[in-house]
Amino acid sequence: MRAESHLFAGVAVFFLGTDAVYAWLAREPAGVAALTVSCLMSAVIAFFCAMNHRRKGGRPEDAPDAEVRDRAGRIDFFPPESAYPPVTAAGMTLMAIGVVYGLWLFLIGCGVLLGGVSGMVFQFARVSDGADG
Known part of the structure; x- marks a missing residue:
């Protein structure tokens, strides 16, 4: 999950920079709000991926010499149907x-x-x- 957290953090930084330039040049509130929300949503995903990596550690598929059988066994808890x-x-x-x-x-x-x-x-x-x- 480390690579994913860096990817989404980069997307959040891109949206932040784009938001700042757009706010300065366009001065239009709808576009600024959309870019701000996009930045915050990608930052939330980056935070989730980083915390998942910190809590669970590296995944087998992140290793360069990983094989399919390295991921065998129980993966995680998946809840049943819910109301x-x-x-x-x-x-x-x-x-x-x-x-x-x-x-x-x-x-x-x-x-x-x-x-x-x-x-x-x-x-x-x-x-x-x-x-x-």
């Missing part, structure tokens, strides 16, 4: 509709979205690196 992604989508939909129809619906959507996101985050909080489910 929380549809709940999260429903909460986001209610929030979007609430922008049009009223604050009350927006607040209900915030509650549903909070429940869905917290459910996804904490659903497998007790799962350790070596245990299933």
Whole structure:
């Protein structure tokens, strides 16, 4: 994951530089916002890859003399089906509709979205690196 973190950090720096030049020359808020969000999103991916590399170490496929069999065995924990992604989508939909129809619906959507996101985050909080489910 080290190579990926450097790649996305480079993309973030590119978007930061482009954003600064665009903000100076164009003075147009929509483009500046889009470039800023692009910089932040690539920085988040770079941070995730760097932390994954720090936590799990190097991968077998990163070694120059790696073979396919080096990656054999258990790779990681993959969660089974979950009901929380549809709940999260429903909460986001209610929030979007609430922008049009009223604050009350927006607040209900915030509650549903909070429940869905917290459910996804904490659903497998007790799962350790070596245990299933």
